[in-house]
Amino acid sequence: MRKTIGFGLATLLTTASIAALAAGDEKLASPPAASVVEAAPQADAAPKPASKPLWSWQPVQEQFLPVVAKKEWVRKPLDAFVLSKIETKGLAPSPEADRATFIRRATLDVWGVIPSPEEVSAFVADASPDAYEKLVDRLLASSRYGERQARLWLDLARYADSSGFQNDSTRPNLFRYRDYVINAFNEDKPYSRFIQEQIAGDEIAPNDQKVLVATGFLAGYPDNSNSRDLVQRKYQITTDMVDTVGQAVLGTTVGCARCHNHKTDKFSQKDYYSLQAFFANTAFDEKAPAVKGEQEEQYLKAQAIYDEATKDIRDKQKAIIDSVRDAALKYHKERYLTDSRDSIFKPKDQWSALDRWVNHRLEVVTDDVSLSAFLRYAAEDKEAPEHRDEIVKKWEEYQKLTQELKKFTNKKPARGSDTFTTATELGHSDSPRTFVFFGGNHERPLDEVQPAFPEAITSEKPDIKPLEGSSGRRTALANWLVSPSNPLTARVFANRIWNQYFGKGIVATVSDFGKAGDKPTNQELLDYLAYDFVKSGWDVKGLHRQILLSSTYRQSSNFREEVAKADPDNKLLAVFPRKRLEAEEIRDSILVASGKLNEQVGGPSVFPPIPANLTGGGNFNADPSWTTSKDPKDYTRRSLYIFTRRSLPYPLLETFDMANAQQIHSKRDVTTTPLQALTLVNSDIVFGWSQALAGRIINEVGWNEDAQLERLYQILFARQPKEEEKEALKIFLSQHQKTLVEKADDGKLALAVPVGVKVKPDDPLKASAFVDLVHTVLNSNEFVYRF
Secondary structure, eight states, X not given: OOOOOSSSOOOEEOGGGHHHHHHTOGGGSSOOSSOOOOOOOOTTOOOOOSSOOOGGGSOOOOOOEEOOSOGXXXXXXXXXXXXXXXXXXXXXXXXXXXXXXXXXXXXXHHHSSOOOHHHHHHHHHOOSTTHHHHHHHHHHHSHHHHHHHHHHHHHHTTOOSBOOTTTOOBOTTTHHHHHHHHHHHHTTOOHHXXXXXXXXXXXXXXXXXXXXXXXXXXXXXXXXXXXXXXXXXXXXXXXXXXXXXXXXXXXXXXXGGTTSSOSSSSOOHHHHHHHHGGGTTOEEXXXXXXXXXXXXXXXXXXXXXXXXHHHHHHHHHHHHHHHHHHHHHHHHHHTSOHHHHHHHTSOGGGOOHHHHHHHHHHHHHOOHHHHHHHHHHHHHOTTSTTOOHHHHHHHHHHHHHHHHHHTTGGGSOOSOOSEEEEEEOTXXXXXXXXXXEGGGOTTSEEEEEXXXXXXXXXXXXXXOOOOSSSOOHHHHHHHHHTOTTOSSHHHHHHHHHHHHHHSSOSSSSTXXXXXXXXXXXXXXXXXXXXXXXXXXXXXHHHHHHHHHTSHHHHBOOOOOHHHHHHOTTOOSOSSOOOEEOOHXXXXXXXXXXXXXXXXXXXXXXXXXOOOGGGOXXXXXXXXXXXXXXXXXXXXXBOGGGBOXXXXXXXXXXXXXXXXXXXXXXXXXXXXXXXXXXHHHHHOHHHHHHXXXXXXXXXXXXXXXXXXXXXXXXXXXXXXXXXXXXXXXXXXXXXXXXXXXXXXXXXTBOOOOOOSSOSSOOSOHHHHHHXXXXXXXXXXXXXXXXXX
């Protein structure tokens, strides 16, 4: 039987009746007689368990709308679910936020940046009945929408432009996966297809680069190329993929079952390794040739310059390695552990599926630089059988050449690539065997398992169709993940979108829908959203649009004492929750305010300047940690495009709790530290943007003091300053000019001037004070919050 929703009210409404309900049509107050919604059918239904399954593992059912007293407040079906809870507590929802507040809120939430004063004015003045609809459609149609949504997804995908570990080597082509995500959201790719392509793009569309790059989702794992146990490395990579899919897509802590049966949820070790079996044959081609476009041509041109300049050096190095290649390769292979060597030294015609994976990995991590380790060993170890004067001379020469090569580092392409990374199954459909490992130890295999879905969630069996060059396993997994019978995928994603707009998910633990996670504050609302999401064809923009146009989202965030007493955690959403901006929103909004934002979408990651004392590097073979971009236009790209090096987070973003790329990042932390205020106040970069903002204001409104203050508030806060605020700022300007004079050194004033001013100021002292005023207001609490 379906649940009765309404908190004591037996009368239910279908979602189709909502318009009539809002209009006051009482004839539709009761549902049709035959309105029981059955659970979605599942293949090979298992016997009912003794205990009722966890709520999140039960099928998503269609929900009927609860009857509410304040019918006119219900704009979208979701409003009825929210309002019912509010009214049950004897409360009322908050009044609407004013239009200027709403557009600032919505623009920050959808685009991740503040709106322009012109956009605010146009919306405030729009008297048409569909003004809100036009605004939301415009926001969702912009490429900025895809950039904002991509940032949130990339947190889950543990996206980075480097591999991590001690070398933290650059992954020069993984930006293509980031761009895939941006484009997927902008194109409104159905979420079901979005998931399928990221899990099994190489099986779904083996000849389509646009789909192949989607498997960068799987390839984003931190990687230690120096690992000497390739079998263990395979297990670690597969573990990372399973854990990422579990948390990001299913919202489960399935990874807890790797070492033992899950302590709270009914995930067994067998379930865990059965999921790993879907990825058993998965490897990665990190140098697949990319379709040549403008970016690729620029990269090849830059690479050709470097190749020509270093040809003689590299040829000499290669000749040295060639002279010992066989011995060096044997030495290199012998450095691996026993189980890896079993595969490495096996004749190719005897390779199993595991042997293929190990040898593919060996090929990927082996180059002439790694082979040079033999020269060092043979030259420096006088007890080595290979030690002789000739080897010593070769090693000395090789070292000299390496130092010479470093002199040309600045000629290397600083960014970009002519390749892309994609998952592959190495042209074979048979997979390495998968075992349950005792305590998660890959050296202690127990029972062999086959690909299977978690038994507690479904009795459905994988429909695996092997392909000519692939196992077909990941396609079967991807299809189940987005099957209407899967109870988790739609719930988890709908909850993530809710969390984005309201600062807290209906399930607060957004990546843990298990018993140890928080219970939903409004399960009927979540199931309504999930059911409607699937019914709509997994329409992501449609889900955003419904929330943005709801009365729930329109509410004011002004404090209400009666609500705070009745609902101190604001679980009912009778007041719209205020939220501190995320790191990228703060930086990007400053750029928008200053008029400096570079609007270019996509492309290789960029390196804006960072403090010199932070730069460094790994070993002598590693890429430099941070090579500041030569083009100043790169300095003002959106934060999404800043190079994400796992060992060196961009300082300005890290201070404001950017995602940790070392792991799946489900929800941004919100800390409040003195360093945050000090960063905005003392950062030369932020101060430079404040100078640009001051210059912009002067160019737009001239030197009139009142007009300047009003324009500053319009840009930063989407409102006019209050009279008391204007008075305080004028006092600041007056007093600060005196302070600047008092701080003169030998009669010389150190003045910060507005940048880009078209008309030279009559009073440089006043202009400098205005820069400091702008910088001060930019550092205010109101700027870094959305209301």
